Amino acid sequence: MKITLLQNTSLKTCAFAIRTCWQSHEKSDEGGQSDKDLIAKVGNKFKHGSTLEHLNYTFYIEGISRALLQELARHRIASLSVKSTRYTLKELKDENEFLVSSSKDSTRANKYLVFTDNPLVDKMSILALENLRLILQEKIPNDLAKYCLPESYKTSLTWTINARSLQNFLELRSSKSALWEIRALSFKIYNALPEDHKYLFEEKLTRDIMFEKNLED
């Protein structure tokens, strides 16, 4: 998976919003340490969560499975625009050869599938992918063909979420009880945040050095 931060609101804007309550705009240091401390104090410590909603982030998330998408979409205080299987299965239809050769090179299948590193599961995903490719070549409409799509199929989305909702997401999804792929996503989302915003989310993460190290590989 690949995460790209497309845009975000500045800390300065969030601090300005908070300073509205006390009319203390003249104390701002334009997103500097004083503003940062204020945001952490009011938004996190005092639990005035609504002040964190002024911070919006838009991420482009590529190469997650549709299995993960099922979980991601449950976070409803966020806006998702997702690659549509109804409109984009042509990508697979246009593949003219078997996606996996006899030499067991799964590079081409990996373009379409998230692998689990369990050989049996991945093999079954590839078989399902091949079957789907064949069906598409029979000119069966996408709205029918997509029913035999394996949930490992890769998708992409543009995701806009505010800091309050993102804190909730990171807390729940970095947990050791979360599905491995959404857990990986949560750390990668965190890593894609602007450096000076990370302090707002740091303590929401369930840290796990071995797990994070694997993500880097």
Next chain:
Amino acid sequence: MKITLLQNTSLKTCAFAIRTCWQSHEKSDEGGQSDKDLIAKVGNKFKHGSTLEHLNYTFYIEGISRALLQELARHRIASLSVKSTRYTLKELKDENEFLVSSSKDSTRANKYLVFTDNPLVDKMSILALENLRLILQEKIPNDLAKYCLPESYKTSLTWTINARSLQNFLELRSSKSALWEIRALSFKIYNALPEDHKYLFEEKLTRDIMFEKNLED
């Protein structure tokens, strides 16, 4: 698919809420014609959509595909509790025989899959299902095995939604451009509504006699 209405707020409560604005509670006829007319006038005609939010419906939806679930979950002003593949794949693991016999009887596979009525697609779904069953019997954890699940796999959910959000759902999803299965769901949801609530949603539906007739079969 099967839709069961588990509970709903009464029209009387919604009318009471509206009458709060004008303090005209004494004019209520306890959910009768006068209250019904008021709700339609204020909620629909005058576009005071928030008054319709007092009406909540909880449905138990059984036997839709996870392909449909992907779309359903995008309606974010609603609450979903969904059958979890992480916790319930045991149902499939416990099947000890091939789900489809040589005699092409797909009854047992139909317990797990939504069929599209396209023989080729359904065949591929069944193959993927069989592969998943075999994987589970190898004691591969659900969190890995679920990646080769076909999106035709059946799921169930309890869905709570208010009348305002449901109007939006029915308008978008009964459209002829909607995915066939969610379109069918939208008509079945409408049919499961209490009779005296249907008038609030009637005009949001894109009617299609042939399509609705097929749903009854």
Next chain:
Amino acid sequence: MKITLLQNTSLKTCAFAIRTCWQSHEKSDEGGQSDKDLIAKVGNKFKHGSTLEHLNYTFYIEGISRALLQELARHRIASLSVKSTRYTLKELKDENEFLVSSSKDSTRANKYLVFTDNPLVDKMSILALENLRLILQEKIPNDLAKYCLPESYKTSLTWTINARSLQNFLELRSSKSALWEIRALSFKIYNALPEDHKYLFEEKLTRDIMFEKNLED
């Protein structure tokens, strides 16, 4: 202030929703102790907050000030239908006499105003109320007259809120740092909950025996 619970979803429905995830409906005891324990475990302890959203409550809240309404409306995951000053100021216009007699009986003014028990503030509220009454008798339209309304003016609303959002409300608004009137409201809302639902909210309240005792008087 007076709080009336108009309707609520049953615990049984919430437990049914939760049991959807594990398909364990057969273990339900129809809203009994087993179901109650499950809701507390999944909704509170496991932080699957969305399961608590199936529980909706509709309250009729009478006699709070518009000062309090300003704060109440910030809780945005809730539906409000509020007595409209644009439509209902006629109630005051129809009063033909001074609302406070020379004998300092403020009973009639209390029909329209929330008193703070600070004599000076209450006196100024009454003066503002009298001035508003005079203005209305000059046939000045409500949309202009309402601008000199004191924030102590009483209002009423029908409020629908789910258990997740209500937990957040009670936690923030029963705090000792909350405005005294919304603090009183939070305890009264809690008291108006069905007895068998209170356990879900108990630990969100900042208890204060002296304060609660005063509410009873």
Next chain:
Amino acid sequence: MKITLLQNTSLKTCAFAIRTCWQSHEKSDEGGQSDKDLIAKVGNKFKHGSTLEHLNYTFYIEGISRALLQELARHRIASLSVKSTRYTLKELKDENEFLVSSSKDSTRANKYLVFTDNPLVDKMSILALENLRLILQEKIPNDLAKYCLPESYKTSLTWTINARSLQNFLELRSSKSALWEIRALSFKIYNALPEDHKYLFEEKLTRDIMFEKNLED
């Protein structure tokens, strides 16, 4: 009232999100006419309203009445940080002289009050303001004193709202049946939008040349 746009998401980001669905990013003209047409087609014409949620605007709104704030806060898909009467009444306490002299100059009172241009209403607002000032000088706590505040009292807020919710706001609040002050706000918000974003909102406004002309004066 004064409206300042503090920040907004670019059309380019919104178009990028939409192009995710069709994977047509290569057709973007970086927020140019092609992207603008796409946003209008998908977001407005096709009613895929969620795509407009990627566009967020943060406004600083100064000098509206608390009467208007009561209505503004009902638009719940938005984030508000409001000047707090609990924390900022000191501004009034620090005024050492009567705010209105015998010569009927209301300039100083206008710093604190929204005037309606009805002399009687404005006079009563000023009287209430004076009474509040006197109370504050008696060292009565803000949490009590604020109860006699007239609703004409000026407030300020930082308001973050997405394009979908803003369309709803402008449609409802530019209507001729809306309160005059929120109607004025809706046109001023529209005017404060970036020029190249206005086309998304244009048709939601109930135009009224005379009314808009007055706003300019």
